[in-house]
Amino acid sequence: MRAVIIGAGIAGLAAALRLSQIGWDSLIVERAPQRRSGGYGVTFGGIGYDAAERMGILPDLRERAFVTEELVYHKPNGDRRFSLTRESIAATMGPRSMNILRGDIETVLHDKVREKAEIRFGTTITAVDQDTDAVHVTLSDGSVEHADLLIGADGLHSATRALVFGPEENYLLDLEHMVAVYMLDKRPAAIAPGTTGTLSSRGRTVAVISVGDGRNVAFFGYRTDRGTGTRADGPQEVLPQVYGDLGWIIPETLAGMASTDSIYFDTISQVVAPTWSRGRIVLLGDAAWCVTLFAGYGSALAVGGAERLGTELDRNPGDIRAALTAWETALRPEVEKKQKLGRRVKGVYAPASPLLLWLTQLPLRLAALPAVRRYMTRRYIKG
Ligand SMILES: Cc1cc2nc3c(=O)[nH]c(=O)nc-3n(C[C@H](O)[C@H](O)[C@H](O)COP(=O)(O)OP(=O)(O)OC[C@H]3O[C@@H](n4cnc5c(N)ncnc54)[C@H](O)[C@@H]3O)c2cc1C
Numbered sequence: 001m002r003a004v005i006i007g008a009g010i011a012g013l014a015a016a017l018r019l020s021q022i023g024w025d026s027l028i029v030e031r032a033p034q035r036r037s038g039g040y041g042v043t044f045g046g047i048g049y050d051a052a053e054r055m056g057i058l059p060d061l062r063e064r065a066f067v068t069e070e071l072v073y074h075k076p077n078g079d080r081r082f083s084l085t086r087e088s089i090a091a092t093m094g095p096r097s098m099n100i101l102r103g104d105i106e107t108v109l110h111d112k113v114r115e116k117a118e119i120r121f122g123t124t125i126t127a128v129d130q131d132t133d134a135v136h137v138t139l140s141d142g143s144v145e146h147a148d149l150l151i152g153a154d155g156l157h158s159a160t161r162a163l164v165f166g167p168e169e170n171y172l173l174d175l176e177h178m179v180a181v182y183m184l185d186k187r188p189a190a191i192a193p194g195t196t197g198t199l200s201s202r203g204r205t206v207a208v209i210s211v212g213d214g215r216n217v218a219f220f221g222y223r224t225d226r227g228t229g230t231r232a233d234g235p236q237e238v239l240p241q242v243y244g245d246l247g248w249i250i251p252e253t254l255a256g257m258a259s260t261d262s263i264y265f266d267t268i269s270q271v272v273a274p275t276w277s278r279g280r281i282v283l284l285g286d287a288a289w290c291v292t293l294f295a296g297y298g299s300a301l302a303v304g305g306a307e308r309l310g311t312e313l314d315r316n317p318g319d320i321r322a323a324l325t326a327w328e329t330a331l332r333p334e335v336e337k338k339q340k341l342g343r344r345v346k347g348v349y350a351p352a353s354p355l356l357l358w359l360t361q362l363p364l365r366l367a368a369l370p371a372v373r374r375y376m377t378r379r380y381i382k383g
Helices: 010-021 046-055 058-064 086-093 102-113 159-164 235-243 250-259 298-315 320-349 354-367 370-381
Strands: 002-006 025-029 041-045 070-074 080-085 097-101 118-120 125-130 135-139 144-147 149-152 172-184 195-201 204-210 216-223 264-271 281-283
Touching: 002 010, 002 144, 010 025, 010 046, 010 102, 010 298, 041 046, 041 102, 041 298, 046 058, 046 097, 046 298, 058 097, 058 102, 080 086, 086 097, 097 102, 102 298, 125 149, 125 159, 135 149, 149 159, 159 281, 172 235, 172 250, 172 320, 204 235, 204 250, 216 235, 235 250, 264 320, 298 320
Parallel strands: 002 025, 002 149, 025 118, 070 195, 149 281
Antiparallel strands: 041 097, 070 080, 125 135, 135 144, 172 216, 172 264, 195 204, 204 216
């Protein structure tokens, strides 16, 4: 059996690994000219953690996970508001969860997959056709690939989805925020090694994460009802407009854009699709269901969804449609729960008013209290 997988992100690589474990061959088609590196910090837990354990990649992920020594919430002038210690952060996350850079999840998966599947970089899908026996995928290098299954794992702005299901405006739900993330080649002196500093002010958040191994991530998220800039204007133009009045580490963090490899800059949008497959073509990961960073669960769903897809294909030999139906039925409730969570978090993520900010930070302030932390550790970690 053979699959063509569009996209070498977390979902595409995890699918190729799982398919190799059930005896399938895969061709992975990636638009980028080479592997993307870095990326932002994600919390990886839930069904992704369980699936990673079953696929045998948990020790490699754990090796690359990072621990935040302190998470410090600042006032707009840089003064400290309050902070969470390493122990409080662990208590809020629970034991079967880790902080890891998105690019490091990809690295672990890529290291496992590269001997087992061909990855064709600098290539994309241009057309697709299917009949009862196979799917025929035309690629931008002029080749036509024949396979039993086409997996569209090409992210939020999926070309596979556009070709097979229709234009993205039919599926994207704009959550009215923009996000920008990039690696900083220099840690701002005000951020201690291994700590995260963050502030939220009038519909804008900023965070700088020091991973502790010399790598640092800058993160910006803001409400678009502020009326400043669009995705097309680009982060170099928009971010200084949105954040230019703030002091503390913001000016040097913005200056870091000039020397970074790549900047992720996009709207925060969910993908809401009534079905994830058509015949022998299936969408996976953000392409199918993007829950957004508000849910903090997209990489978990990408790995968990890929592993489950392989399991259902293995359980339904020779019947792709039955496998895809069983897979979607099993996964959809978890996805919809996280999409609902993402839409709720949207309202409190970057509050426009100082009072709402104080109220939304209250649970975190409570979690910082030693007595509350001890309770949470007893209740959620030690059981
Ligand atoms: C700032 C931020 C914070 C986040 N925090 C968390 C968190 O705490 N916890 C969590 O679990 N998740 C988090 N997420 C979500 C998580 O990162 C994503 O859900 C996950 O990476 C999606 O993986 P994917 O493989 O589906 O898509 P992507 O990562 O978008 O990968 C798609 C791949 O397809 C390629 N591609 C795109 N178009 C084409 C094309 N036409 N042809 C060929 N290739 C193509 C791309 O180059 C890319 O390699 C966060 C996301 C963001 C942006």
